Amino acid sequence: DQQVKQNSPSLSVQEGRISILNCDYTNSMFDYFLWYKKYPAEGPTFLISISSIKDKNEDGRFTVFLNKSAKHLSLHIVPSQPGDSAVYFCAAGGAGNMLTFGGGTRLMVKP
């Protein structure tokens, strides 16, 4: 049973517009969440994180929103740039130190 799900395998957005990537989780024991970005042949690169005591965290063009009651988080990228084209993974952590990852969403930003 997948505890972290990214239901959209791909997303295409025009340059300059907003990209919204979504993630759902089932385990209420998760207490922090992260987004990683991955280019081909590279490891995941940390983007932004959020603690479960917050509902929003912002870093430049990237904002993560957390809705605990819905067990849902989203990553907003605005404005989107062609260099943002990559696979984005959401991950969740809890009492243990392991991260549980979603399956990823491939974002394509068109010039």
Added chain:
Amino acid sequence: GAGVSQTPSNKVTEKGKYVELRCDPISGHTALYWYRQSLGQGPEFLIYFQGTGAADDSGLPNDRFFAVRPEGSVSTLKIQRTERGDSAVYLCASSNNGAGGVSDTQYFGPGTRLTVL
């Protein structure tokens, strides 16, 4: 080095052979993690070290997989009697102190792509 490094970047082996994958964490990071990423999926946790000891090995799929970190820095993931299903990208990550939470971000290396023929 500035980041997590992993060697080799690619490894091709034959079914039944033994392989070793190496991870060099960020200097000073006490916590080290191994994950495995199969095609089209997200990384899956294998094992976590705090210093020299394996604090959590619940993700290792079976006893063919073993990992060590004898001096609390470099780690080696060892796979015996490799099978075709072991083919994946093996990712290593390190974090500052293993406390978890948003203040203990895991930083990943580039991975080793293992192909078992």
